[in-house]
Amino acid sequence: MPEAPALQDRWEAGSVRPSAAEAPSLILAAFLPYRLSVLANRVSQALARLYRDRFGLSIPEWRVMAVVGQRGELSSFEIVRLTAMDKAKVSRALSRLVARGYVRRDNHPDDQRTNRVQFTAAGRTVYDEIAALALRWERELLSDLDGTETQAIAVALSALDARIDALDSGALT
Numbered sequence: 001m002p003e004a005p006a007l008q009d010r011w012e013a014g015s016v017r018p019s020a021a022e023a024p025s026l027i028l029a030a031f032l033p034y035r036l037s038v039l040a041n042r043v044s045q046a047l048a049r050l051y052r053d054r055f056g057l058s059i060p061e062w063r064v065m066a067v068v069g070q071r072g073e074l075s076s077f078e079i080v081r082l083t084a085m086d087k088a089k090v091s092r093a094l095s096r097l098v099a100r101g102y103v104r105r106d107n108h109p110d111d112q113r114t115n116r117v118q119f120t121a122a123g124r125t126v127y128d129e130i131a132a133l134a135l136r137w138e139r140e141l142l143s144d145l146d147g148t149e150t151q152a153i154a155v156a157l158s159a160l161d162a163r164i165d166a167l168d169s170g171a172l173t
Helices: 004-010 030-055 060-072 076-084 087-099 119-139 149-171
Strands: 103-107 115-119
Touching: 030 060, 030 087, 060 076, 060 087, 060 103, 060 115, 060 119, 076 087, 076 115, 087 103, 115 119
Parallel strands: none
Antiparallel strands: 103 115
């Protein structure tokens, strides 16, 4: 058993792939869902520092602004669906954005239970500045990759996203 840590260290470094008999049941550092989660959190936190320090926005507030910026006028329900955040988090983010004068929330004329969210002029200005900053940051993040590698990442992420739908619907039981 003393070889297991050494084997795991080599596996984590990418220098060896153990056989099924030798492999630990799960090597977290090599487990794709874990690696994707850690990377996504690191990317999100790094970006969050930029828009928190420059614009005073939290991650949920920026996500709301991002979908409103991309889609235009939306309902709170649509924002929940598009950001994959829970209703309470979206509601708190919207309340803070309304208080700061970045978005306006109006009742839908046909359904008073539904509200419509859209940018104010100040919100659009802040969104445009943050979007430009985020795109520059993304270019810098990807700067060590060539076009083929960048495209491969995009294709792989799309394929994994589609596969998650199949797995969620019971393909693996």
